[in-house]
Amino acid sequence: MIKDYLDEKLHEECGVFGVYRRDADLDVVGTTYYGLYALQHRGQESCGMAVNDDGVFYKRRELGLVNDVFTKDVLETMPRGNMCIGHCRYATTGVPVRSNAQPFVIRHIKGPMALAHNGNLTNSAELRSEFELSGAIFHSTSDTEVIAYAITRERLSSDSIEQAVEQTMDRLKGAYSLVVMSPRKLIAARDPQGFRPLCIGKLGENDIIASESCAITAAGGEFVRDVEPGEIVVFDENGCRSIRTHCGCPTGLCVFEYVYIARPDSVVDGASVHRARRRAGAFLALEHPVQADVVIGVPDSGLDAALGYSQQSGIPYGIGFLKNKYIGRTFIQPNQKLRENTVRIKLNPIADTVKGRRVVLVDDSIVRGTTSRQIVQMLREAGSTEVHFLSSAPEFLYPCYFGVDVDSRENLIAANHSLEEMREILGVDSLGFLSVDGVKKIAEGCKCGLCTGCFTGKYPVEPPKSTEKSKFEKKISENIND
Template structure:
């Protein structure tokens, strides 16, 4: 059965934290607004931990932010001086409340709440090592491995930030990590900067977020990106930076600009909206075609389609209406409704496409299911020609850093030629953005990019061969 929302490529989660210095500040409400702005990064579960005078309480559950945090739940969480929030994407196999974040840990040195975005490439190795030393795991989540690493380091560390420093030295892969202790918030970004993390202010208070859009949604101002390898400590004295592992070769996931991030975010110095328009413009130069209208597949294809239209001179049109009222799940009580799920979630606008040669711009083709169904909708709406343009290169290799691009056997471009893919999805022509161009879309970005899913060359070594099978089994259970 085709499911438009589920068939799209997914990132894993978003984090948001606030340290209040204003007596009238409602940290729970601000975290709620921040998570609402990050909902695109994770729609399976969410949670908030609030710190009131060193006592941390939390609530988390499966569902969207507005489903989990009802007025009654927000009232019960109460007030505090700090809060940490998280929204999560997880595949069906790991959609459990116990794997939701933030994770609350009570240990001999005190209590802490943890949340992160990313995926560790050595999580299986660390888990086995910890289990052999008596560690007992209750979830398949990498955050539990990180929690164990920090609590063990904390036994001999003088402070929570020192424990985090020691713990992250043992982690490889992608992580934008936030830890809230009774008196501090500590944030860390992996040395390659694979996943985004930034710092902001709301009045006199300090904020950490996965994207700048979340800071603005909470009424704050973006201050700066947290650098790859940097650890930021926020306490009563202010914000402190520790250049713990800075200066290494960077590898920000370029798909943050292509698809994951919200268009109004600025990541590592580059506007996401502008990057997508530039991707569309490069596409028009690389894959020109005679057509009557350019349309985008909602939502991430819209900006790229605008860039394609502006560069090519072909008129831009709104080709689809996406139903904004469909939540993370949709119950189909009969076969008839199951067959029509796509029509409930996505509908073509016939007036735009009927009798016309259409350029359809989308962010990518991963498995091909989504593309085939969208093209079929356009054909049924009367499009005489459909020319598909992807604003990213071909997906040829797995991702090990928190994106659900798994084995090559599931990647259509790894198994078929461009012409064969075009035939399978039913288009008149097909073009992918080149690797050279995708590296240039984020004008002003301060980091190099990870393009491993396109080239097979990664900024961090993939899991060791002996752990590959275990890692593949775990790949559907990430945060």
């Protein structure tokens, strides 16, 4: 029996941003606002900022998009400050409530600390249980609060905040890119495998930390370099220094940063995201040649791969869909009838491109299948004579434990059906996926190894032995009154 699937797309990661002011004229709040705006694609559920005004911390965090939370009136009331960190969130752990919004601001005996986190710990439940048994009280279900508590506990016996971060990293397992702010310092830290990106920039004399290079340039800065996997970078009144005691492990940047998550104008660990997606399309053309009249991509992340397929195959590239720019990813569907039309509201085929033609349709991935099936149906209705669906990623077969929101194989179409069954479900004339060997080669110039565990079941570090954590968080979330 052919199953139905609820949703097609993976949700993005979170985005982190931080700025350390050395020039008295710099507006750290405005700079952070522009940086978060550029990182909005990484999370649309909530956002926030924490401002350091000479050691006094001010925070604002709410559910909603950056421009909804940080209106002109709000920005004008925030203190000017000399440091600021920001965050936009999609909930990979914890539920989408205000108490889980970031940054977290902790006030403890050694002074205030603010923390923003992108990633997913695989030992969060164990650490949380240990801390609670020793008297800790948590106010959220996010693993970010677990990290914050671990740092503050280490801070009691350490000589500095950076030493506390270094000692905390000995206890953390999984994916984490952190921005930490103390009264006098701004700190960036990345897990030893480098699952999630993190980079450094300059804005004049001022220092910037961001999840992606696009946020640095959007804020008017210049990209300097990536934070190395395992590296801690400290910005203070004496300049910038690095701690590399956790560097040197086998690395595994999530390959979906190149396939889908990161913005195409970003450079991640030495490789252009736009170029990586074009290369994915070119490899697709070599692995899955098709006789067709036009190549189109599914906006947005499928467009670059479609262009690469066209250039390699010689089949003309066309604009096959118009995307409604005014519909956000948090678009509300009030009833079942309208839910069925969600894809049509967001995407509409351009009949002039596809009518009477054999179409190669390129998308970044096929996860559950429902949206893909609807897109194919729209092309048929617009007059396409053939539809050949190609994915610029391999079959998604296994859970991701490091930040992408797939914690089981239950609803993964490729994990439950053969290629021919998937072709029937999607209603296409042919179906193809980029090979694992192919996807490993797309990020030309990448300085890190790549994690392809969601395709192969082989992860850079040992995955958790159970998924009890998600059940634990759901139980806690029932008791949260936000």
